[in-house]
Amino acid sequence: MPHISEIKKNKRMCYYNGQRVTRAEYIELKGLAKPVRNYPFLNVGVHNGFNYAPCAILVPSEDNKDFDIVQAEWGYVPGFVKTRAEANIFRAKYTTLNFKSENLFVKEDGKRSMWADAAKNRRCLVLSTGIVESRHIPKIGKKGQELKEMIKYPYQVGLKDQEYFYLPGLYNEWLDPETGQFVNTVAFGITDSNAVMSQIHNSKKRMPSILTEDLAWEWLMEKPTEERLSQIARTQIPSRLLEFCTVDRNYRTTLEATPLEYPELAAIDTTFVDTEELKFNHWQELQTVKA
Amino acid sequence: MRELEPPFEIEYKGAVTKVTEAEIKSRRIFYIQFPDNMKVLTITVGKGLGDEKFWTSIPEGRQEEAEEVGKLIAAYIRNKKK
Numbered sequence: 001m002p003h004i005s006e007i008k009k010n011k012r013m014c015y016y017n018g019q020r021v022t023r024a025e026y027i028e029l030k031g032l033a034k035p036v037r038n039y040p041f042l043n044v045g046v047h048n049g050f051n052y053a054p055c056a057i058l059v060p061s062e063d064n065k066d067f068d069i070v071q072a073e074w075g076y077v078p079g080f081v082k083t084r085a086e087a088n089i090f091r092a093k094y095t096t097l098n099f100k101s102e103n104l105f106v107k108e109d110g111k112r113s114m115w116a117d118a119a120k121n122r123r124c125l126v127l128s129t130g131i132v133e134s135r136h137i138p139k140i141g142k143k144g145q146e147l148k149e150m151i152k153y154p155y156q157v158g159l160k161d162q163e164y165f166y167l168p169g170l171y172n173e174w175l176d177p178e179t180g181q182f183v184n185t186v187a188f189g190i191t192d193s194n195a196v197m198s199q200i201h202n203s204k205k206r207m208p209s210i211l212t213e214d215l216a217w218e219w220l221m222e223k224p225t226e227e228r229l230s231q232i233a234r235t236q237i238p239s240r241l242l243e244f245c246t247v248d249r250n251y252r253t254t255l256e257a258t259p260l261e262y263p264e265l266a267a268i269d270t271t272f273v274d275t276e277e278l279k280f281n282h283w284q285e286l287q288t289v290k291a
Numbered sequence: 292m293r294e295l296e297p298p299f300e301i302e303y304k305g306a307v308t309k310v311t312e313a314e315i316k317s318r319r320i321f322y323i324q325f326p327d328n329m330k331v332l333t334i335t336v337g338k339g340l341g342d343e344k345f346w347t348s349i350p351e352g353r354q355e356e357a358e359e360v361g362k363l364i365a366a367y368i369r370n371k372k373k
Contacts, residue, residue, distance in 0.1 A: 017347045017354040020340045028318070029337055033350040035315045036333045 057169055057186050058125040060221060067220060069127075072184035077174045078114065084178050087185075099170060101189040101209055101233035105226050115187075118170035119229055125220050126169040126188045130158035131208055132247065132257055133201040137265070153265055155200045156257040157244040159210065159237075166216035167208050168233050189233040195276055196239035199268050210237040215282055234280040240273040241283060293368075295319075301363045310364060320349070323360055334361055 014026035021029070057072045076096035077087045090096070105116045113119075134152040141147050159165045167188040176183050189209040197207040211219060215232050218224055224232065246265065247257040296312045309324040323332040334357040337347040346361025348354060 016337060017351045017357070019337060019345055019347060019354075021337060022340060025338050028316075029335070029347065029349065032316060032318060032320070032335065036320060036349045 055186070056127045057171060057184065058127065058166075058220060059171065059184075064221070067125075070184060072124075072171055072186040074186060076118075076170065076172060076187035077183075077185040078172060079174065081174070082177065084176055087174070087176075096185075096187050098190045098208075099187045099233075101168075101191045101230070104189075104230045104233050115170055118172060119226075119233075122171050122173075123219055123229075124169040124171045124186060125211075125216050126167040126186060127164055128167055128208070129164055130156045130257065132156050132251055133197070133207075134203075135200050135265075136203045150203075152249070153262055154247050154249055154251060154257075155244050156247045156259070157197070157200065157242055160241055160243045166211045166213070168211060168216075168219050168235075191234045191236055191280065194236055194239045194242075194278055195272055196242055196244065196268055196270065200244065207236075209233055209235045211235055212283055231280065232282070235282045236278040236280045238273070238278060238281055238283055239270065239276050244268070296368065296371075299367060301360070301367055303360055303363060308360070310360075310367075321361075321364055332356055332360065334364075336361070 014021055014023050016026050016029050054071045055074050056069055058067045058069055060066075061068050074097055075091040076099070077090060081087045081090050099115045103113045103115065104119045105113055107113050132154050134154045136150040136152055138146040139149045139151055169186050169188045171184050171186040173182045174185050175181075190206045191209045193201055193205045193207040198205045201207060209232075211232065212235075215235060219229070219232050245259045246262055248254075248260040251257045295314060296310075298309060298311045300307050300309055302308070303323075303325070306326045308326065311322045311324075313320050313322060318335050321334050323334065325331070332353055333349045334346055335349055336344050339345055346357045346365075348357040
């Protein structure tokens with residue numbers, strides 16, 4: 001007959017993967033399953049927007065006091081889209097990877113924007129470690145003349161001394177009828193580029209709106225007015241806070257941005273960075289404090 | 292506590308296998324990507340009843356692989372220290 005202390009001990013015992021562990025250890029190991037499931041999408045080096053890859057977003061928790069990190073497909077899908085095929089057609093037609101921060105609530109023609117409802121009710125933050133954009137340089141012809149054909153040089157752009165940064169996002173929980181599961185889909189805000197990004201993303205002269213931690217909190221957790229939200233969404237990070245380098249063109253297939261020098265490529269002009277002025281530089285205060 | 296390892300590679304069953312370490316809920320987790328589209332494996336070190344340590348998979352179900360790969364990871368980290 002087992003001793004009473006043995007019984008007590010056994011009561012506190014569980015099996016995890018066939019191993020005898022304490023109940024506390026069992027709970028801890030079991031509790032890891034969910035965050036671990038969410039881990040792989042944090043580990044991807046480069047997200048290719050055009051395959052609607054899963055990425056990490058922060059959404060307010062149910063009690064609105066904290067936030068949760070969840071998975072979303074990059075490429076916003078509105079609720080009225082009924083099937084996965086329609087969703088992909090919609091994304092290809094309207095390119096909903098990004099939203100124009102200028103059109104958060106109102107479009108150029110004065111009508112209500114398609115983003116307005118999400119901007120009011122479904123704001124999130126997109127976590128990023130860096131973005132890849134291509135610089136377009138015209139090919140040179142045999143006589144030394146510039147040709148229309150462009151050569152693309154991809155750059156990885158990140159923030160100095162910051163592993164992660166936050167982009168203002170809008171998300172929608174969309175029911176995928178084929179799986180019967182809800183899927184989060186997301187777009188992040190873009191704004192006018194700063195001087196460095198104007199040289200790198202020289203075909204569009206746009207860049208993601210990169211938020212300070214305070215603005216990220218305000219965007220996600222508070223209830224700012226429409227005017228304030230529009231201001232936050234247009235945030236322009238100053239050139240001096242960015243770090244960048246050229247990367248191998250294979251980043252779309254390897255999903256890794258591998259630094260690579262292109263000897264024929266002229267350097268980015270950074271002589272102006274200390275005097276750069278931007279209309280929506282909400283990083284100014286932070287720069288002053290740091291200085 | 293030991294610093295997180297930058298991503299590294301081990302040889303498992305004759306193939307190069309990518310390992311990434313992360314810290315989740317204060318636990319060290321190893322995320323293992325096999326070649327040939329084999330399902331990724333996540334493992335950690337669990338503590339048994341007698342405080343003995345053992346490699347285990349998260350979620351449950353791949354104990355054998357966890358033990359095999361875990362030993363290789365431990366050897367990699369030990370060799371690096373030398």
